[in-house]
Amino acid sequence: xxxxxxxxxxxxxxxxxxxxxxxxxxxxxxxxxxxxxxxxxxxxxxxxxxxxxxxxxxxxxxxxxxxxxxxxxxxxxxxxxxxxxxxxxxxxxxxxxxxxxxxxxxxxxxxxxxxxxxxxxxxxxxxxxxxxxxxxxxxxxxxxxxxxxxxxxxxxxxxxxxxxxxxxxxxxxxxxxxxxxxxxxxxxxxxxxxxxxxxxxxxxxxxxxxxxxxxxxxxxxxxxxxxxxxxxxxxxxxxxxxxxxxxxxxxxxx
Amino acid sequence: xxxxxxxxxxxxxxxxxxxxxxxxxxxxxxxxxxxxxxxxxxxxxxxxxxxxxxxxxxxxxxxxxxxxxxxxxxxxxxxxxxxxxxxxxxxxxxxxxxxxxxxxxxxxxxxxxxxxxxxxxxxxxxxxxxxxxxxxxxxxxxxxxxxxxxxxxxxxxxxxxxxxxxxxxxxxxxxxxxxxxxxxxxxxxxxxxxxxxxxxxxxxxxxxxxxxxxxxxxxxxxxxxxxxxxxxxxxxxxxxxxxxxxxxxxxxxxxxxxxxxxxxxxxxxxxxxxxxxxxxxxxxxxxxxxxxxxxxxxxxxxxxxxxxxxxxx
Numbered sequence: 001x002x003x004x005x006x007x008x009x010x011x012x013x014x015x016x017x018x019x020x021x022x023x024x025x026x027x028x029x030x031x032x033x034x035x036x037x038x039x040x041x042x043x044x045x046x047x048x049x050x051x052x053x054x055x056x057x058x059x060x061x062x063x064x065x066x067x068x069x070x071x072x073x074x075x076x077x078x079x080x081x082x083x084x085x086x087x088x089x090x091x092x093x094x095x096x097x098x099x100x101x102x103x104x105x106x107x108x109x110x111x112x113x114x115x116x117x118x119x120x121x122x123x124x125x126x127x128x129x130x131x132x133x134x135x136x137x138x139x140x141x142x143x144x145x146x147x148x149x150x151x152x153x154x155x156x157x158x159x160x161x162x163x164x165x166x167x168x169x170x171x172x173x174x175x176x177x178x179x180x181x182x183x184x185x186x187x188x189x190x191x192x193x194x195x196x197x198x199x200x201x202x203x204x205x206x207x208x209x210x211x212x213x214x215x216x217x218x219x220x221x222x223x224x225x226x227x228x229x230x231x232x233x234x235x236x237x238x239x240x241x242x243x244x245x246x247x248x249x250x251x252x253x254x
Numbered sequence: 255x256x257x258x259x260x261x262x263x264x265x266x267x268x269x270x271x272x273x274x275x276x277x278x279x280x281x282x283x284x285x286x287x288x289x290x291x292x293x294x295x296x297x298x299x300x301x302x303x304x305x306x307x308x309x310x311x312x313x314x315x316x317x318x319x320x321x322x323x324x325x326x327x328x329x330x331x332x333x334x335x336x337x338x339x340x341x342x343x344x345x346x347x348x349x350x351x352x353x354x355x356x357x358x359x360x361x362x363x364x365x366x367x368x369x370x371x372x373x374x375x376x377x378x379x380x381x382x383x384x385x386x387x388x389x390x391x392x393x394x395x396x397x398x399x400x401x402x403x404x405x406x407x408x409x410x411x412x413x414x415x416x417x418x419x420x421x422x423x424x425x426x427x428x429x430x431x432x433x434x435x436x437x438x439x440x441x442x443x444x445x446x447x448x449x450x451x452x453x454x455x456x457x458x459x460x461x462x463x464x465x466x467x468x469x470x471x472x473x474x475x476x477x478x479x480x481x482x483x484x485x486x487x488x489x490x491x492x493x494x495x496x497x498x499x500x501x502x503x504x505x506x507x508x509x510x511x512x513x514x515x516x517x518x519x520x521x522x523x524x525x526x527x528x529x530x531x532x533x534x535x536x537x538x539x540x541x542x543x544x545x546x547x548x549x550x551x552x553x554x555x556x557x558x559x560x561x562x563x564x565x566x567x
Contacts, residue, residue, distance in 0.1 A: 022410075023410050023413075023414060030414065030426065030430065031421065031422050031426075033430055034422045034429050037424075037429050037430075038422070038423075038424050057423075057424050058347040058348070058349050058423050058424055059344060059347075059349050061325045061337075061341070061355065061425070061428070062325050063322040063325045063327060063336075064308070064323055064438065064441065065321050065322040065327070067442060068307065068318065068322065076443065077438060077442040077443070078445075079438075079439055079443060080439070080446040080447040081445055081447075081449070082446075087435075087438055109321070109328070110352075111326045111351070111352060112326070112344060112351040112355050113349075113351060113352045
């Protein structure tokens with residue numbers, strides 16, 4: 001009787017261990033799949049109001065109601081094997097950009113808040129950031145193009161035109177510049193770009209934006225007695241007068 | 255004479271055991287297939303409403319008919335519905351979803367808690383058509399299982415889905431679910447989701463009978479727990495049953511057809527029963543019927559207490 005019990009107890013522990021091992025192995029493979037998926041290509045451009053990647057991936061229930069609501073058929077749901085986190089909404093600006101509907105129909109239908117309902121003005125959305133490849137931009141080569149500037153729905157703030165002098169002739173170049181504080185990442189510029197491959201593209205800001213860091217101080221932007229004369233304008237500075245710093249170094253402390 | 259009495263087996267109720275015979279007439283066949291046809295109609299109908307709304311802009315009284323998909327949807331732009339298991343996983347990632355999806359999940363949860371949780375599996379879930387086809391082919395081809403696996407494995411998978419949602423910060427099952435891949439890609443555009451569906455089909459056909467739905471699927475496990483006390487049940491009339499075993503042959507969850515338990519409860523009580531109705535239409539003795547739990551009497555109750563007393567004594 002006693003021996004029988006010990007054998008069955010051993011069997012019991014063995015089967016518990018087997019079950020646990022099976023669950024643990026399965027769980028490891030499964031979580032590997034999940035983390036791979038969740039870190040899939042960061043190039044996906046999300047609908048307006050999408051939360052930051054980690055929160056968006058956690059909240060999105062993959063129902064496609066934003067896709068239903070989009071009147072331009074811009075939005076798609078990522079299929080399996082597309083390289084974009086499975087089942088999540090995205091769009092490809094070069095194919096169909098976001099036309100920035102004023103009523104933003106895709107956002108209020110999101111049932112989980114993966115698209116933040118706080119977004120009320122489409123100009124405040126940050127789907128991505130347009131980036132110009134100046135080596136292939138027609139305007140930057142000296143041609144008159146500026147199509148992106150003229151197509152931009154937040155024209156004059158998100159994309160501006162600067163005049164650059166040119167070496168080979170007296171005609172100036174009209175080059176487009178993107179400003180991240182106004183660019184919504186709608187991708188209309190990318191769609192409109194006439195080059196064979198778009199020379200202006202919408203990317204996730206994290207992929208292209210740097211960060212200066214707090215330890216650099218742009219002195220001329222700081223309001224202090226020393227910078228007053230710079231801020232007043234270069235004309236106010238008397239170049240012939242020695243700078244105060246020089247006096248201090250040459251003559252020692254007063 | 256002796257031979258004859260040998261060949262005619264009798265059930266515990268003394269009646270001869272008769273095998274199920276498919277009727278010759280088309281009307282008779284329709285009668286046998288009635289639940290199957292109805293289930294396919296519901297499954298395909300739901301899919302069609304989703305596809306029609308997103309692709310062809312179906313509207314009723316100016317409102318979209320059924321937007322979204324089986325994970326979360328809206329009926330006539332008014333009534334939210336959501337997969338409670340998906341919402342539970344999202345909540346476990348540490349994100350509190352909006353009221354709308356919580357309400358939707360509560361609606362669906364209540365519906366299936368009343369109807370029988372796994373009514374989802376047999377009547378709505380699109381992968382059911384795939385696994386049913388595999389099971390039918392398997393019966394035809396007489397393929398045996400490659401290995402044995404406990405049907406309780408699904409509860410481990412369910413627990414894993416919940417734990418991994420906490421650990422990885424994404425809804426664990428929603429990211430790998432072949433069910434979602436199938437209906438999402440049918441509704442919103444085809445990708446490589448069919449490979450996962452093919453995987454389920456081959457697994458069910460060649461490796462393990464009812465492998466996906468009956469052993470692994472955590473959504474089925476979730477609904478089996480939800481439907482434990484559901485109202486809609488399959489009634490079991492003990493006196494007519496001859497224990498012929500025809501029902502267990504077609505049942506995708508044969509362990510629920512424990513006839514002893516069925517006789518005690520007067521019904522198929524397990525939450526793992528999908529209420530597919532196959533057993534009802536195949537039963538040659540007309541022993542099984544859809545019924546509501548509250549109307550089912552438990553005729554054997556005195557007997558069980560007696561036997562329990564005897565066992566105790």
